[in-house]
Structures are given as C-alpha cells and as structure tokens.
Amino acid sequence: MLLAFGVRLLLYRLLFLICIILRSVGQGNAGITSTFIRSEWPSVDIPLDNEIFSIPKVHNAPQQVHITQGDYDGKAIIISWVTIDEPGNSKVQYGTSKQKYDFTADGTVKNYTFSTYKSGYIHHCLVDGLEYNTKYYYKVGVGDSSREFWFQTPPNIDPDASYTFGIIGDLGQTYNSLSTLEHYMQSGGQTVLYVGDLSYADRYEYNKIGIRWDAWGRFIERSTAYQPWIWSAGNHEIEYMPNVGEVLPFKSYLHRFATPNIASHSTSPLWYAVRRASAHIVVLSSYSPFVKYTLQWSWLQEELKRVDRRKTPWLIILLHVPIYSSNSVHYMEGESMRAVFERWFVCYRVDFVFAGHVHAYERSYRISNIHYNVSSGDRYPVPDESAPVYITVGDGGNQEGLAGRFWDPQPDYSAFREASYGHSTLEIRNRTHAFYHWNRNDDGKKAETDSVTFYNQYWTSNKRRRRLKKSHCKL
Numbered sequence: 455m456l457l458a459f460g461v462r463l464l465l466y467r468l469l470f471l472i473c474i475i476l477r478s479v480g481q482g483n484a485g486i487t488s489t490f491i492r493s494e495w496p497s498v499d500i501p502l503d504n505e506i507f508s509i510p511k512v513h514n515a516p517q518q519v520h521i522t523q524g525d526y527d528g529k530a531i532i533i534s535w536v537t538i539d540e541p542g543n544s545k546v547q548y549g550t551s552k553q554k555y556d557f558t559a560d561g562t563v564k565n566y567t568f569s570t571y572k573s574g575y576i577h578h579c580l581v582d583g584l585e586y587n588t589k590y591y592y593k594v595g596v597g598d599s600s601r602e603f604w605f606q607t608p609p610n611i612d613p614d615a616s617y618t619f620g621i622i623g624d625l626g627q628t629y630n631s632l633s634t635l636e637h638y639m640q641s642g643g644q645t646v647l648y649v650g651d652l653s654y655a656d657r658y659e660y661n662k663i664g665i666r667w668d669a670w671g672r673f674i675e676r677s678t679a680y681q682p683w684i685w686s687a688g689n690h691e692i693e694y695m696p697n698v699g700e701v702l703p704f705k706s707y708l709h710r711f712a713t714p715n716i717a718s719h720s721t722s723p724l725w726y727a728v729r730r731a732s733a734h735i736v737v738l739s740s741y742s743p744f745v746k747y748t749l750q751w752s753w754l755q756e757e758l759k760r761v762d763r764r765k766t767p768w769l770i771i772l773l774h775v776p777i778y779s780s781n782s783v784h785y786m787e788g789e790s791m792r793a794v795f796e797r798w799f800v801c802y803r804v805d806f807v808f809a810g811h812v813h814a815y816e817r818s819y820r821i822s823n824i825h826y827n828v829s830s831g832d833r834y835p836v837p838d839e840s841a842p843v844y845i846t847v848g849d850g851g852n853q854e855g856l857a858g859r860f861w862d863p864q865p866d867y868s869a870f871r872e873a874s875y876g877h878s879t880l881e882i883r884n885r886t887h888a889f890y891h892w893n894r895n896d897d898g899k900k901a902e903t904d905s906v907t908f909y910n911q912y913w914t915s916n917k918r919r920r921r922l923k924k925s926h927c928k929l
C-alpha cells in the first residue's frame with residue numbers, strides 16, 4: 455500500500471517534470487505584452503456638480519441605493535441606502551409585480567462622523583426568503599420621497615447553472631471610471647465581483663472624504679440598485695488617518711457596505727463567502743491578519759472544506775493585492791499572502807483568483823510556487839495544472855492613473871498584460887465551460903481584448919487526479 459503510493463508519487467513527479475520541460479520548450483507559453491495605447495480621459499475626479507452625482511430633488515429621498523447578496527445561497531439580499539435630512543424609516547417594501555408590494559422587511563439605521571464630516575442616515579435592510587430566478591420590485595423611503603427599483607434573483611445552486619459575473623476593481627470616480635461602469639452595464643453581467651478600492655475618497659481631506667464617499671454611492675447606484683455587487687476591501691478603504699483623529703480602520707467602508715459574513719460563519723464583514731448559481735465565491739481581506747492561527751486563516755481553512763464542487767463547480771477567490779503580477783507598481787506586495795495561502799489554492803483547485811490594486815490588466819497561466827520552501831525547491835513559479843489562473847483587474851479608472859511599467863522581459867507566468875482601463879466578464883455556461891473576456895475601454899468603446907475559454911478545475915480533471923488531490927491536500 456505504502457509502496458504503491460510511493461510509486462504513484464514518483465510517477466506524478468516525473469509527469470510534472472515532463473510537463474515543465476515541454477512547456478518551456480514549446481511556443482505556447484510566450485506571454486503577450488500588449489502595446490496598445492488608448493487615448494484616455496485625464497485621471498481626475500468628475501466635479502461634484504456633474505449630473506452623474508445628482509442628488510434626488512425630493513426632501514429626504516433615499517440615495518446611494520446598493521444591494522448585495524444577503525445569505526450563503528442567494529435567496530436573500532441586503533438593500534442599503536442613505537437619507538440625508540432625517541432618519542425616515544428603514545423599511546423595504548417588495549413584491550414580484552410592479553407597484554404591488556405584498557411584503558415588508560425592517561432594517562436598521564446608523565450614522566457616523568469622520569473628521570469634520572457627519573454622515574447621513576445609512577440604512578441596511580435584509581430581505582430574505584426570496585424565490586430563485588424571480589424578478590422582484592422594491593421600494594425604499596417614505597411617502598412622496600420613496601424610490602422604486604428592481605432586481606433579479608439568481609438561479610438555484612446547481613452545477614450546470616449559467617451565470618455571468620462582471621469583475622471590476624479600483625473604480626474611483628473619474629471619466630474613465632464612468633466609461634468602465636457604462637461598458638460593464640452593457641455587458642449583460644448579472645452580479646459584480648468587486649476586488650477592492652472603491653471611491654478613492656481617502657485622497658481628499660476633512661469633510662471632503664465623506665462627501666466623496668456619498669458622491670461615489672450616487673455614481674454606482676445606476677448599477678448597484680439593480681444587481682448585487684459582492685464587495686471586498688482594498689487599501690483605500692483603510693482610512694487610518696490619525697492626523698484628522700480617525701484611527702478605526704475601514705470606518706467609512708464598514709458603515710456603508712454590508713456583507714453577509716455571518717452566513718458563512720465569518721467573524722468579520724471583511725472576509726466571507728457566498729454561493730451563487732454554480733459558483734462558490736470566497737472574499738479575502740488583504741489588509742487583515744491572515745497568517746497561521748489568525749481568525750481569517752482559521753475561517754478560510756474551514757470554508758474551503760465546505761466547498762462542494764458537485765454543487766458549485768466554480769471556485770473563485772476575490773482579494774485586493776495580486777498574488778502574481780509582473781507590474782513594477784506594488785511588485786511583490788502579494789508575496790506574504792502567497793506564502794500562506796497558495797498551497798490551499800492549489801490543493802483545492804481554485805479556478806480563479808481575481809485581484810485589483812495594480813492599475814493595469816494582467817492574466818497568468820496556471821502556475822504555482824509551492825515547491826519553494828525557503829531552504830530548497832524551485833525558486834520560480836512552474837506550470838501547475840492544479841493551480842488557479844491569477845487575474846488582476848485593477849484598471850477601473852481611478853484618479854491615480856495607470857500603472858504603465860511592466861517588468862521586462864515578461865516572466866513566464868504572465869500570459870497577457872496591458873496597461874489600459876477596463877473590466878472583465880466571466881460567463882459561466884455549465885459545470886465544464888466558462889467564457890472569459892477582459893474588455894478594454896477603447897476610446898470610449900468597449901473592446902473584447904483578452905478572451906479565453908476556461909475549463910473547470912474540478913469537472914475537467916479526470917477521476918484519478920481528483921482522488922490524488924485529496925491525498926496531497928495536507929493543511
């Protein structure tokens with residue numbers, strides 16, 4: 455028995471070696487550095503008096519309406535909004551036909567200060583017990599000031615459920631941000647996977663910080679009031695600003711954006727997981743403790759065990775700081791998390807790790823660097839069919855501009871990279887196929903630039919490899 459295992463291990467290693475040799479010899483591994491230069495809008499925020507940020511005219515009308523998944527499996531939604539003049543109430547009226555609201559849910563209201571800024575009344579309301587695959591209409595606000603929206607619930611959890619996600623990161627509130635948002639809204643995406651750095655309000659001072667958060671809430675409302683955005687936090691959400699008396703990390707973000715962390719047994723809204731259609735989405739926090747024995751580490755260990763690829767074949771990780779990036783900006787900032795989590799990503803056969811942070815686009819091959827153990831082993835990522843594809847989509851269009859300098863020559867692990875603004879879409883078809891596109895903002899038009907068909911990491915591997923995986927998955 456032990457001998458058989460040893461032989462199998464040896465064979466596996468041999469196969470792996472052959473695989474590496476074939477890959478480094480073949481032409482297939484040559485990455486692409488796109489030299490496309492788009493004529494961008496200037497990297498400045500849109501002025502506050504622009505109609506894109508317009509405030510509803512009616513007294514105390516709800517604004518900054520946004521929704522996110524409210525439970526583990528997609529039968530609940532959290533609806534959030536802000537009223538400025540008075541608390542009003544935190545009720546949501548909803549139903550399945552227009553202007554006929556058979557149900558009511560009660561939410562909560564809170565407010566906060568940040569430096570010299572006083573927030574409006576921030577409402578969060580959990581609406582649960584929804585039916586799958588159903589269009590719901592909802593109303594927030596009181597009397598004449600109420601506003602109405604709608605959303606569509608996802609299909610039930612099913613391995614062959616088709617579903618389209620958008621992936622957006624580092625959006626900000628410039629003319630480029632608007633271009634990205636408008637292109638995404640034309641894409642047919644049903645839910646956004648957001649990879650951190652939201653409003654860039656922390657680039658301002660005193661009460662302008664809160665004012666720019668509010669503006670961003672109104673800016674994204676055209677999408678977020680109608681479909682869930684799955685949030686993860688970036689460095690621009692930390693807002694540790696002792697100079698203005700603010701030392702509570704993520705204060706604005708945590709007041710404004712709710713997440714369903716309790717549903718996945720997480721102790722923090724900054725890391726959690728949701729299942730939607732045929733996908734299991736794990737959100738990590740690059741700026742919360744994650745080394746061994748921390749709460750995030752312990753939670754992820756348990757959450758990965760809960761993943762059932764027979765129900766949700768597509769395993770997707772969202773985080774802010776890329777694990778693999780060959781851009782000179784923020785180079786190696788993801789290295790600490792790679793050292794802790796990469797082994798799990800490989801042994802659980804994660805399909806995608808989406809990140810932001812670097813203001814450019816990059817996609818990796820399936821590679822890993824888990825054989826390097828400081829004392830010995832390969833000191834360079836090697837092809838690994840069990841590894842995720844790492845994708846950086848930090849190119850939403852914020853005021854900091856693009857990260858235009860990639861390391862030269864392009865490392866072997868990098869498949870495609872380009873410093874342009876844009877967003878991605880992931881069209882999951884069934885348990886085996888997903889069509890992925892990175893869509894560049896091409897002089898105001900949307901251009902599908904990097905298109906790949908991905909095969910599921912669980913269902914397209916043969917039974918022998920699936921079994922082998924378990925025996926190698928030491929945690």
Ligand SMILES: *[C@@H]1O[C@H](CO)[C@@H](O)[C@H](O)[C@H]1NC(C)=O
Pocket residue numbers: 565566567572573
């Ligand atoms: C929240 O709103 C109440 C009622 O308007 C007000 O009295 C209180 O000072 C506000 N709290 C903060 C932290 O702004």
Ligand SMILES: *[C@@H]1O[C@H](CO)[C@@H](O)[C@H](O)[C@H]1NC(C)=O
Pocket residue numbers: 825827829830831
């Ligand atoms: C480090 O890697 C080398 C080569 O793969 C291996 O022989 C060695 O046992 C590893 N050491 C540890 C402490 O894991």
Ligand SMILES: *[C@@H]1O[C@H](CO)[C@@H](O)[C@H](O)[C@H]1NC(C)=O
Pocket residue numbers: 883884885886887
């Ligand atoms: C999954 O989708 C792909 C692409 O549309 C298709 O070619 C394939 O036959 C589908 N598989 C099943 C089992 O339906």
Ligand SMILES: [Fe+2]
Pocket residue numbers: 651688689690774810811812
């Ligand atoms: Fe960032």
